[in-house]
Amino acid sequence: xxxxxxxxxxxxxxxxxxxxxxxxxxxxxxxxxxxxxxxxxxxxxxxxxxxxxxxxxxxxxxxxxxxxxxxxxxxxxxxxxxxxxxxxxxxxxxxxxxxxxxxxxxxxxxxxxxxxxxxxxxxxxxxxxxxxxxxxxxxxxxxxxxxxxxxxxxxxxxxxxxxxxxxxxxxxxxxxxxxxxxxxxxxxx
Amino acid sequence: xxxxxxxxxxxxxxxxxxxxxxxxxxxxxxxxxxxxxxxxxxxxxxxxxxxxxxxxxxxxxxxxxxxxxxxxxxxxxxxxxxxxxxxxxxxxxxxxx
Numbered sequence: 438x439x440x441x442x443x444x445x446x447x448x449x450x451x452x453x454x455x456x457x458x459x460x461x462x463x464x465x466x467x468x469x470x471x472x473x474x475x476x477x478x479x480x481x482x483x484x485x486x487x488x489x490x491x492x493x494x495x496x497x498x499x500x501x502x503x504x505x506x507x508x509x510x511x512x513x514x515x516x517x518x519x520x521x522x523x524x525x526x527x528x529x530x531x532x533x534x535x536x537x538x539x540x541x542x543x544x545x546x547x548x549x550x551x552x553x554x555x556x557x558x559x560x561x562x563x564x565x566x567x568x569x570x571x572x573x574x575x576x577x578x579x580x581x582x583x584x585x586x587x588x589x590x591x592x593x594x595x596x597x598x599x600x601x602x603x604x605x606x607x608x609x610x611x612x613x614x615x616x617x618x619x620x621x622x623x624x625x626x
Numbered sequence: 627x628x629x630x631x632x633x634x635x636x637x638x639x640x641x642x643x644x645x646x647x648x649x650x651x652x653x654x655x656x657x658x659x660x661x662x663x664x665x666x667x668x669x670x671x672x673x674x675x676x677x678x679x680x681x682x683x684x685x686x687x688x689x690x691x692x693x694x695x696x697x698x699x700x701x702x703x704x705x706x707x708x709x710x711x712x713x714x715x716x717x718x719x720x721x722x723x
Contacts, residue, residue: 452627456634463638463661467645472653479657482638486664493631495671498685502667505689510660510696517700518653521707541647545640552636588679589686597683604690611694618701621708 452492459485472518476511483507496585631672638665652703652713656696663692 459482466478483506490499593601638661645658667685674681703713710718 449627452630456630460634460637460641463641466661467641467649467658472651475654475657479661482661483664486668489631489634489668490671493627493671493675495674495682495685498667498671498682501686501689505693506660506664510693513696513700514653514657517704521653521704521713523651523653523713538648541644544647545644548643549636549640552639553633589682592680593683593686596680597687600687604687607694608690611697615697615701618698618705 448492452489455485455488455492459489472523473515476514476518480507480511483511497589628672628675632669635665635669635672638662638668650715652706652715652718653700655715656699656703660692660696663688 462478462481462485466475466482469475469478483502487499487502487507490496490502642658642662642665645661646655649655649658667688670681670685670688706718707713710720712718
């Protein structure tokens with residue numbers, strides 16, 4: 438990891454600030470009744486995640502998180518919410534019944550326990566081969582001269598070129614599909 | 627900070643799952659899926675501090691897939707809304723016959 442300019446205590450404080458804000462916003466997002474309020478809380482979560490990406494030395498990802506997610510995807514969501522005019526009382530009471538909510542909560546807590554058991558400190562350290570970590574640190578220190586985008590662009594256009602090209606086909610299919618689905622049929626058969 | 631970031635990713639993913647399981651508004655369901663994708667992105671970025679920049683390349687791919695999924699999903703929601711005049715999943719039961 439590249440050395441960053443934060444004081445360690447300030448780094449920890451800022452990290453926890455962004456993390457806890459993201460957590461609180463996510464809880465608020467799931468519990469809001471109004472879709473517009475939920476979308477706004479989700480935008481807050483995404484901004485906090487962008488801050489965390491910058492703190493984890495992924496500045497480019499933080500920038501496109503703000504541009505693509507909060508700037509494009511969430512705006513499309515808000516467009517659809519306002520296009521469909523979802524603000525009626527019947528639409529706001531959308532949560533499942535008490536049993537459905539309890540079952541959902543327990544399933545979520547069970548999943549959380551499973552993932553946390555996998556995430557424990559010693560598990561992560563056991564998963565990482567010692568030579569790989571050393572190699573990654575060496576590669577990070579070597580690519581520090583190439584800036585922030587260079588280390589991402591080089592594997593994107595060399596190692597993962599086929600996946601990158603397939604992504605363009607995926608986007609084309611998505612555009613065509615969205616246009617076909619959204620088109621209003623003039624002569625209903 | 628790696629362990630904290632992975633724990634936050636797990637909690638955010640679980641919140642997204644709970645949202646999918648407990649809400650019936652189709653658009654909020656889609657937004658919960660976006661939250662789950664974001665949680666996975668966070669763990670990709672956190673692990674890329676150890677394993678090199680390949681994790682960040684995968685985050686770019688994930689964002690592309692999320693954008694395509696949002697476009698097609700919202701088009702489907704609009705097409706369904708024209709038929710049944712609601713996005714409440716309780717009232718969308720055409721496949722029940």
